[in-house]
Amino acid sequence: MPEGHVIHRLAREFNRDFTGRALTATSPQGRFSAEAALIDGHRLIEAEAHGKHLFMHFDNPEPEHIVYIHLGLIGQLRFEPNDGARGQIRLRLDNGTVAAHLRGPQWCRLITEEDYAAAVAKIGADPLRADADPESIRPKIARSRRSIGSLLMDQKLYAGVGNIYRAETLFRQGVSPFTPGKEVTDAQFDGLWEDLVEIMTIGAETGQIDTVRADHMPEQMGRAARDDEHGGEVYVYRRAGLDCYVCGAPVRQQVMEGRNLFWCPRCQPE
Template identity: 45%
Template sequence: MPEGHTLHRLARLHQRRFGGAPVEVSSPQGRFTSGAALIDGLVLERAEAWGKHLLHRYESDLIVHIHLGLYGKFSDQTVPMDEPVGAVRLRMVGEKYGTDLRGPTACEIYTDQQVDSLLARLGPDPIRKDADPEQAWKRISKSRTAIGTLLMDQKVLVGVGNVYRAEILFRHGINPMRPGKDLDHAEWDALWIDLVDLMKIGVRKGKIITIRPEDDHGDGSYGAGRPRTYVYRRAGRPCRICGTEILHSVMQARNLFWCPVCQAT
């Protein structure tokens, strides 16, 4: 599933390519036909992201809410676009560019009230300027739940996926099984600041980069075209810092990676 930086990159791209002008909107697949008809030809006023949720705000106070889920993806073309291929849920066509959305978990029309209700259920987004880390700290500091679980809980904070979860905990020497209430405020402040920096790098670069330059050595990445990681998808391989074998487990149905020495507590 795409992590939060991917959605922010999409929002910025859509704002740049479609914002401030009328957009032709259709649903070649047919599953968003009524919604597309409501916004077809309207001006896209703003595209923005909240964690893993993408919002397209049109004039007349109509909003398209998109959640890519595991399989959702946008594919772009210059205008004129080719005929749709496959199950295209949403097609947007602007003056110079068009984009097709396939396979999202959600693509639906929201009102302002529905958006407010959605955002009320979500924790702060580290990439947004209006994020309040204290909102997340209030939940973490009172919880006996493992910090590795809390970081992935969208009610606590949003946009953090499996890669950022594993890497940020390693960078701060925090065992993923440690209860949230056992973190102190200074640890949380440092983790939050680092998370903001790393996720903003992800927005700028279009990929997750978590290794400090002085640690960027040793074996290659976990996949072709992927940057090196400290622990993510490195189970059984030596820690880049201490040489200990990286461990793997499953936490809340998601793969978990950590170093038992560098993250002993």
């Protein structure tokens, strides 16, 4: 599932190349045809990301004028030439030069302002949003018996944080993923939030997840660069059994709530 930085990059691309233009909206697959007809020929006012959720506001007068997309595990939203595209396209938005093609999302809905407000109210604090309020989730963490490794993946708390950012920020801050929320100190809470803002901002700017500090980059350590579909350099994610770049201990892996968790037992002691 794409992490939050991917959705923010999509919103930025829409705002750069699609806002202010009357767009041609269609549903080649047919499953979104009625909704696409309501926004066809209307202007995109703004696209915005809240965690892993994308909202696109159109200027049509109908109550339902906001496209709400969640890509889920297999969804894709790509900007491609508008002279023909392949695959099961749920929604096609054409600006006359380029088309945005949505395939296989968890959902694509046309919603009202009231629906939008209700949806956003359920989404947690997004480290990539300037209006994010980490203080709104601090007391929830402080009261919880769940592990911080679990809490970081809760989209009602940390919006946009996925498996990679979860593993990497815990490592970078030296926090065991098994620490109960109620035992996370204020300093640790602040450190995790500030680190998420930093590394997710880098991801939104570059399009890949890079979490390794300068001293541990391949050229500094004389090691091979990471070869992984996600791109970028990471400390522990998908490095089970390999030596930690900081202490040399083998990186460990186990399943936590259905997702693979990676950590260094020496750098992140319980």
